[in-house]
Amino acid sequence: IASNFFGPQKNTNVRVSLPAVCFVWQIAMIVLFGVFVRYDKESDAHWVELKKTENLTDLDNEFYFRYPSFQDVHVMIFVGFGFLMTFLKRYSFSAVGFNFLIAAFGLQWALLMQGWFHHFDYSTGKIYIGIESMINADFCCAGSLIAYGAILGKVSPVQLMVVTLFGVTLFAVEEFIILDLFHCRDAGGAMVIHCFGGYYGLAISWVLYRPNLHRSKRLNGSVYQSDLFAMIGTLFLWMFWPSFNSAIANHGEGQHRTAMNTYIALASSVLTTVAISSMSKKGGKLDMVHIQNATLAGGVAMGTAAELMITPYGSLIVGFCIGIISTFGYLYITPFLEERFKLQDTCGIHNLHAVPGMLGGFTGAIVAATASESVYSKEGLIATFDFTGKFENRSPGTQGGFQAAGVCVAMAFGLVGGAIVGFILKFPIWGDAADDNCFDDEAYWELPEEEETIPPVLEYNNHMTQQKHRETPETSFSVVES
Amino acid sequence: IASNFFGPQKNTNVRVSLPAVCFVWQIAMIVLFGVFVRYDKESDAHWVELKKTENLTDLDNEFYFRYPSFQDVHVMIFVGFGFLMTFLKRYSFSAVGFNFLIAAFGLQWALLMQGWFHHFDYSTGKIYIGIESMINADFCCAGSLIAYGAILGKVSPVQLMVVTLFGVTLFAVEEFIILDLFHCRDAGGAMVIHCFGGYYGLAISWVLYRPNLHRSKRLNGSVYQSDLFAMIGTLFLWMFWPSFNSAIANHGEGQHRTAMNTYIALASSVLTTVAISSMSKKGGKLDMVHIQNATLAGGVAMGTAAELMITPYGSLIVGFCIGIISTFGYLYITPFLEERFKLQDTCGIHNLHAVPGMLGGFTGAIVAATASESVYSKEGLIATFDFTGKFENRSPGTQGGFQAAGVCVAMAFGLVGGAIVGFILKFPIWGDAADDNCFDDEAYWELPEEEETIPPVLEYNNHMTQQKHRETPETSFSVVES
């Protein structure tokens, strides 16, 4: 065993714990869904009668306003986040596979948690779900998937399930405070998703600091093909970010403007990312890490403001600045945090989610505070900020203040919640890998054998071949076992 | 030639047969389309007048109800099925390329076959097609693509064209019996697509049993990269399955509920797949075969019931059970079938399509039989099961019986049709590969040469390099030719 040079290897056997967690939690979901979850009126067969009573047409069903956006968001969650993290040379199965697992669990738990907070009917004791619940459930998972980015390669799938269980729970609470109590606007979740998820992951990773992680250094990097797979993730995130931000925005002009602002800001952040990346390297060569990540910061930073009348050039400016900030983060802040603050952030979520999310939240606060009837029209202002009911008399200035307070709540939940979850994950029962065995699919996956596929004609030098293979990088992993 | 160790190689030359089949069938399509196929009223320029006469708006055009779902289904057919089958180490070109070929042919033939059965206007002698025809044509191809999964690596492209010609024909007939004569509901095709397609492929593969297939064993497996490519297929299938099941469901609440039920069931089957996969292996390691396939079984199993009021927790239960069943299938049933029944099923479609489709059909039968006016509302019940015209007085119980009968029809068509097609494919004229040459793109594709791309500075040791290369797995394929 390779690791016997460093001492006894940690036990990564999850044969009991992983099935146990999956079964227990899935059965819990079935029971809780049985008790609480029902179709909302637009997905229930009674809608056929309701349609007649209320003189509706089929197209009034919320499904047609939201379903195309939902599918784009769904692609971002599973292909976008999943493949973005495949950049490591030998951790792609875990990147895409565990992302798949925890998102599939998280969305169920999110339907319940968000349901209790937002869609609970006290008269019947039920949660009623529909297409918007599905989008919000996907959003809710995103917080935990972002956190996965910081701890990628260093935790077991069981730990990830715990991260997701608490992540979704914390998300639902902070979202309730920010969106309901503070009455903030945050269509694309710069605050509730990215700022929260970013700091949640960073806090977990900080608690789980591994002083000897350099022992896995050989695997903490990309190869040519893995970088290309990661670009699939990057591009699907980048292309569908307008749908992400607009998926639950107001019908009509709300969704329209949100999508357009995001589209424009993302384009702008690509150019400044390329510029800074090129400036920072000998010969002006570009770094794939920047292209894969910082180009997306424009979407994060527009998460709150995209819904507002930030103007097209305002969107360009946001994208311009955040592309620079994010790329600088990858160049200087992430190494600095690792060295000085003992914070190991595998995917650099600090630069892609935490900081852009926080700045996006504050950008939204400023744009909200400066909103006026001349720009929005009287009814447009009411509709955009939902100044109705008990918020009828709120001024844009006050709204801006609450938006800013919302950012702080998101950060606080992320940092405190993440620290607590981190300590829970330190118990030596979760099956995480030893320091010299991180970033390696070998720990949790049956890897295909990179066997010689030598045709018979070459068998005469079979022995020689096997000898040589021990020394090629492709096969070194199976050699470790022997 | 490698195979001369085993005797004369079979002739995989398709230089005459493949172009001949493509040309003849494509010309036949042109002639038949010319005689029969016309735009339906919603895609004909006359609609501009009709809109005025009937006081319609642009949005009443069926296009806006179905097109986003159609595109998702289209992605599943070409990227989903295509890439799911790229998991073999040296058969990825054929997986994605022949999938492309036969789906492109199949959808044309399906437009005709389904048109004759469903959209034929006896007064004009024409078939009128629109967006729903396109979705149904894609669905119809899916049956044959599923069958491809069982015989992947063992047949020639010409044989696949034959499989598709008969597959689409059989599909159209069984679909007519099940949906029109029996008046079954099967929005996502658990019966007509998955159950039929699964048993069709298994029957073909059973007839084409190759006792010496072990001679290609070296190629019948995955490598790290090919498993990642397959995950692209898996995820696009998984994400878009809600669109697949809801694409032709009833407008409004029908599509809404179908998509949501499928979404929930799929999430559930991911967790039980992971649980069983982990339990079955030493150290609790996951097997990519399970993650790539059994996670999708939830979508198949909901093909019929998703449209009905199965309830959210009912969907979770279906996903829970089928994830377990499908993973068990990969672990135990497929090896058992191969050993005892001489059934070689490359992709394990028995576990992903045949059985989940059959069980999904019976699930639908039970849910239909237990339908009631209290759950659906009076009009909801009529709308959901289309109890109109000569089916006005059918009871839910009767409907359940017909649904169950439909499953049997689908199985029978698959098994009998597949057996017949299998015997047709046994004629030694189709250009299939010898037993020791299966699972190899080399037979049908000009493969890029894995030449040394050594820059000049290294030329001094060129001879040595070539010598060594003969022994590396990467280059062994070109060596075979020499």
Add this chain to the structure above:
Amino acid sequence: IASNFFGPQKNTNVRVSLPAVCFVWQIAMIVLFGVFVRYDKESDAHWVELKKTENLTDLDNEFYFRYPSFQDVHVMIFVGFGFLMTFLKRYSFSAVGFNFLIAAFGLQWALLMQGWFHHFDYSTGKIYIGIESMINADFCCAGSLIAYGAILGKVSPVQLMVVTLFGVTLFAVEEFIILDLFHCRDAGGAMVIHCFGGYYGLAISWVLYRPNLHRSKRLNGSVYQSDLFAMIGTLFLWMFWPSFNSAIANHGEGQHRTAMNTYIALASSVLTTVAISSMSKKGGKLDMVHIQNATLAGGVAMGTAAELMITPYGSLIVGFCIGIISTFGYLYITPFLEERFKLQDTCGIHNLHAVPGMLGGFTGAIVAATASESVYSKEGLIATFDFTGKFENRSPGTQGGFQAAGVCVAMAFGLVGGAIVGFILKFPIWGDAADDNCFDDEAYWELPEEEETIPPVLEYNNHMTQQKHRETPETSFSVVES
């Protein structure tokens, strides 16, 4: 350095020029957007009031007619074009990365250029943008991305930015002439996008002819994995082409028919591509180059006619013919052009865009010229060709003439504009690679080191390993540097 065998290497350092171009152009975009660009009335918050005044519903917002198609087009531009060009063994980062960069720049410049020509309000001096502007901006980029295909591997990112700046500018002018002055129909851009973009790229490449390009021959080819990545691009282009052609077609039957015609034609071109490819090779083996490219020609060739009443069998015939023509082009015309006309066309855009675009334009002209009231209905004819205002009395025959003239304008703009841009790019200031260093990501990207990932247990033979690695293809690139 490898190239010292051929003489001094050209300077590919873009550390000053690339950031400078990105920053200057992005700042220019911000300033110009600030001066000119505003939300149109359907994306402005005032729409909430307008909706009441004009008695509209949310669904009347153009967003719901166009957004799903927009997202499909967006995927084609970034994933489709980007991954289609990853087929080269060591130029995938540049293919997908530079495609990303120039499309992100191009769409901003396109919003301005197309805005000035089509959406400029002289009373306010502003351009008003909405969802249709976003689709058109993506279309406008496509012209330059097509041109990238001809010069792939031979130019620097700075040169590509110049190609895009002029490409978008020329596009906007020719589009204005063809669509506004000539009043042509060209929903899918056979003329304005593909014919123009194709000849633009060919003219640039012709001017930039490299007589010693054979020095990079070792890198001008694919490997197994890179061909699979390219298939991702192919399939997303192929699947979403119906959305591309229908994205800005008339509401209702216009979009419906356009999507369906394109779907049918594409299916047909797959079969003839396969037929010709198989006929041309020993043993009937298929060539990935054909499958990746010529299968798409059906979509290009339907760019103009898909919107018209070409009939389903007419679409099949177009796909049938263009699949043959395009594959023949790859087999015979591209090599001929390179040998006789010194035209190096890396991706063969001559066969996929230039010729199919030109033929598609003429096909559209013929279909337009033969339009009649009996086929379209009176109002259908007016709506389809927009025979309103000053074009009220135009006959279909005249329309056909103008359509044919439009093709000539597109070609002329492409050829003349491309020649001029080519000469600009010949200045030795742009950082393009030397002839022996083309098709190599090394020039512009920090490539991951293909280091030995040897676990400690093997360190004893470390020296031996390094020795061997110098001779494996995988590592030869990093060796060049040493």
